């Protein structure tokens with residue numbers, strides 16, 4: 700750990716295949732509040748580029764605190780050091796797109812570290828997390844599903860989902876970012892108020 704690094708770390712997990720789509724616009728609204736904040740440093744991971752190997756249920760992580768596949772080692776390092784995790788994702792079939800679902804399944808290593816290896820806190824440092832979600836229709840169910848999936852995984856990752864901003868109805872022609880943008884900004888301001 701660098702003792703001189705006083706900055707807070709944000710890790711953005713961007714889960715849309717579209718670099719300039721709805722999800723990026725919602726994320727931009729959130730990030731706008733951080734743009735002049737020199738006390739924050741941001742790293743962004745693109746779930747599609749990361750292309751995590753699916754969990755194969757080999758249970759190696761139940762015997763040793765590691766994963767059979769090393770493709771998420773760098774992500775694991777970033778995750779462990781971040782103070783804030785931002786998951787920005789579109790809804791696909793009421794859930795996350797498959798690259799993000801693969802990452803979620805791979806968090807099994809923390810579950811096994813907690814319950815098979817008996818580590819009380821598989822990830823030492825605590826962080827808050829926010830979910831920025833876009834979806835074509837106007838429904839409550841996808842937020843229930845995705846927030847539940849995150850909360851499940853986060854329960855062994857020392858991570859607390861503290862807020863969500865949803866831009867729904869993106870495929871309905873109206874495409875009114877306004878309310879979701881306000882919510883995303885409000886979430887960011889709330890985080891920035893914290894000491």
Ligand SMILES: Cc1cc2nc3c(=O)[nH]c(=O)nc-3n(C[C@H](O)[C@H](O)[C@H](O)COP(=O)(O)O)c2cc1C
Pocket residue numbers: 715716717719720721722723789790791792793794833834835836837838841869870
């Ligand atoms: C494969 C696929 C599945 C989708 N499934 C849903 C869905 O279940 N519910 C929904 O409301 N929108 C669904 N959508 C619409 C996207 O969530 C929506 O268009 C989103 O805003 C796209 O974000 P992007 O512009 O960042 O790609 C789906 C889109 C695709 C391509």
